[in-house]
Amino acid sequence: VNYSEEPDRHPALKINAKQPFNAEPPRQALVSSYVTPTEFFYKRSHGPIPVVDDLQRYSVSFNGLIDKPKELFMKDIMSLPKYNVTATLQCAGNRRTAMSKSRTVRGVGWDVAALGNAIWGGAKLADVLELVGIPKLTSTTPSGGKHVEFVSVDRCKEENGGPYKASIPLSQATNPEADVLLAYEMNGETLNRDHGYPLRVVVPGVIGARSVKWLDSINIDSQVCQGFFMQKDYKMFPPSVNWDNIDWSTRRPQMDFPVQSAICSLEDVNVGKYGKFHLEKEWSAFDPNITEKNVPVLSLACLIAIKGYAVSGGGRGIERVDISSDGGKTWKEASRYQKPGVQYVTDDEKSDKWAWVLFEAEADVHSNTEIVAKAIDTAANVQPEKVEDVWNLRGILNTSWHRVQVQVRH
Ligand code: MTE
Ligand code: MO
Numbered sequence: 145v146n147y148s149e150e151p152d153r154h155p156a157l158k159i160n161a162k163q164p165f166n167a168e169p170p171r172q173a174l175v176s177s178y179v180t181p182t183e184f185f186y187k188r189s190h191g192p193i194p195v196v197d198d199l200q201r202y203s204v205s206f207n208g209l210i211d212k213p214k215e216l217f218m219k220d221i222m223s224l225p226k227y228n229v230t231a232t233l234q235c236a237g238n239r240r241t242a243m244s245k246s247r248t249v250r251g252v253g254w255d256v257a258a259l260g261n262a263i264w265g266g267a268k269l270a271d272v273l274e275l276v277g278i279p280k281l282t283s284t285t286p287s288g289g290k291h292v293e294f295v296s297v298d299r300c301k302e303e304n305g306g307p308y309k310a311s312i313p314l315s316q317a318t319n320p321e322a323d324v325l326l327a328y329e330m331n332g333e334t335l336n337r338d339h340g341y342p343l344r345v346v347v348p349g350v351i352g353a354r355s356v357k358w359l360d361s362i363n364i365d366s367q368v369c370q371g372f373f374m375q376k377d378y379k380m381f382p383p384s385v386n387w388d389n390i391d392w393s394t395r396r397p398q399m400d401f402p403v404q405s406a407i408c409s410l411e412d413v414n415v416g417k418y419g420k421f422h423l424e425k426e427w428s429a430f431d432p433n434i435t436e437k438n439v440p441v442l443s444l445a446c447l448i449a450i451k452g453y454a455v456s457g458g459g460r461g462i463e464r465v466d467i468s469s470d471g472g473k474t475w476k477e478a479s480r481y482q483k484p485g486v487q488y489v490t491d492d493e494k495s496d497k498w499a500w501v502l503f504e505a506e507a508d509v510h511s512n513t514e515i516v517a518k519a520i521d522t523a524a525n526v527q528p529e530k531v532e533d534v535w536n537l538r539g540i541l542n543t544s545w546h547r548v549q550v551q552v553r554h
Contacts, residue, residue, distance in 0.1 A: 154183040164189040168257035171408035180260035190300035208363040214276045224267040231348040231498035234259035239542035249539030256406035265329030270320040281319040290314040293363040294356035302372040310354045311369035348498035401457030405519035406546040409451040446509040455500035456521035469507035471514040478505035
């Protein structure tokens, strides 16, 4: 396996695995903008980054249950109407490291930044499929339980040296409202090699694993993709299943992402040194003779800025984010700050359908404590309290309440 042609990456990325390359940005960087800069967008690969150098000859072939096999070139795909879809892509393994601390799991470790929010530009898959003779989804054209399989150019060991692949239902692929894209742009620029140049699939609302990069071919099939990542990975097992009793066939491939949130302005453990936090306003007014030097520990108040992200799958927006500064006993609602300057008129416009919301709150901390975030989506789904309740041997979908420790030192 040849890793000599890897692209350059931003030095601030935290590398979780070198070959294949897996990296995420520092927490703070992640929530400093609503649209994640491409260089800070997490990178998840299963093999060397492929080199596609002749765009004239690059094409996507269409096979399987279609009248006759077809081939589309970049110019054909770019001649279709271009859509810009703001969508958060999240790896199912986001927050795996924390799950592993509860009980060991298998897989690349990730902190809380294995996700990003980008503006993806490209053709709608529904338009592309129409071009090769597959009609759009309407109430009169049922898509009959078929599947659309995406096959990549890359090679990975899980597929015994074969390409990465995944599938989605034909009903989703042919539904223009599902916003599934064949994207050739990311954040207004040509897609870069790490993120799938020249063409990738973006399946909004679904775990990142189904958004196949470096697209090579599309197959219409009567069954779900039989590839490794659909059949022997990215399935959610109960905590009782281990590597000795696992039966992969008992579970469905994970598609939609559940509701998720994390605090990004703080690390797992934060030690607040006296003087680094503000004094509580009322308190300093109460006795102006007490200076920062002689304040008793218990009178210290630390106003801590809490910032983070919340996102749900399936096009469900975020209803609210609750913050606790006492380990989950009491809660207050955080406010959103995702699009400064934008005035939302109706509830529907509160967020981009497929995108995260960034939230902020302040916690008034007097002594050692745990700050917790939990999000509620528009279907009123709530994050589970304990990681143990969602623990699974592959360490996917850790959406448990996100907790960070704050220690106040004099
Ligand atoms: N597509 C190909 N061809 N090869 C891959 O290894 N990884 C998948 C998905 N698509 C992968 C792929 C996984 S698990 C995730 S989370 C996303 O791509 C990551 O996309 P990104 O690197 O653009 O963030
Ligand atoms: Mo992933």
